[in-house]
Amino acid sequence: MDAITLTRPDDWHLHLRDDEALSAVVGHTAAQMGRAIIMPNLKPPITTTAQALAYRQRILAALPEGSSFEPLMTLYLTDTTPPEEIERAAESGVVKAVKLYPAGATTNSASGVTDIAHCDDTIAMLANVGMPLLVHGEVTDHEIDIFDREAVFIEQVMKPLLARHPNLKVVFEHITTQQAAEFVAAAPDNIAATITAHHLLFNRNKMLAGGIRPHYYCLPILKREQHRQALLKAATSGSPKFFLGTDSAPHAQGDKESSCGCAGAYTAPAAIELYAAAFEEMGALDKLEAFASLNGPRFYGLPANADSVTLERRSWSLPAHYPYTAGQHIIPLMAGESLAWKLKA
Ligand SMILES: NC(=O)N[C@@H](CC(=O)O)C(=O)O
């Protein structure tokens, strides 16, 4: 097979940042994806519908001429988000989901939820209006080993949350463990998960063996091979519960290559090509379209994109870097390395 045509994909988990950084990165996603769920962890975070509407306008203004890319907005849940804000979000038609960051779990999560019990009425309203709660599923207890934080989150937070709100739509974002893949596969249909390309392609050796590679440091952190295999199995299983979410998270080169580097992998420029590599490893390229283009819209109650894209089997190398904010570069995942599939322009 030398070419594959699929319904245009969407990215159900994307960080675009703001201002100059936004302008530097948004074109990479817009060249591939029809839509993307835009993460709200700006500084300060997007916590109101009014802020989300304004952020959406800034994204639209930063798009390349003629782009029909559609940003789908989210709100950042805090301990004090009132249920009325969820009603406003639902009425807006522009806000599609609310994001739960446990306080301190990841980049720009200082205003996140300290105890989910504080949010009970607001989460009940989400269930009521049928809006998904997107979850960064890691505990922030520093006593818990970083490699175990997702598995512990399932027991300590996810299961009690779903027991209290059985009808709540939940996307377990960027799952990285066998435990999460198995939990989602066995859960009712209102529970789904996104999976990144980097967690499908790499285990923690890529980051830590033979030298420390900061561009492979992201949260949740890369796990051991057994978990990567479980994610590949889930993504290619044909189950509609798993869909594409790159978690492409831009940070300037200097902020990654540092004595205390930021978490986040920049995968937007070659997103669909990276997923194609992972699916090909499993001999499952025929399952890519459902994962990348059909399962996500179905879960969110949206139509699939009307147009299509073609991937060609043609070896190419990712550039060493792209321009970022003034005087800074951004290094993509697999910079300088080659990929077997290329999106046809
Ligand atoms: N994934 C990451 O490693 N980083 C994300 C935050 C997140 O998705 O947790 C970021 O905003 O940089």
Ligand SMILES: [Zn+2]
């Ligand atoms: Zn996250």
Ligand SMILES: [Zn+2]
């Ligand atoms: Zn993210």
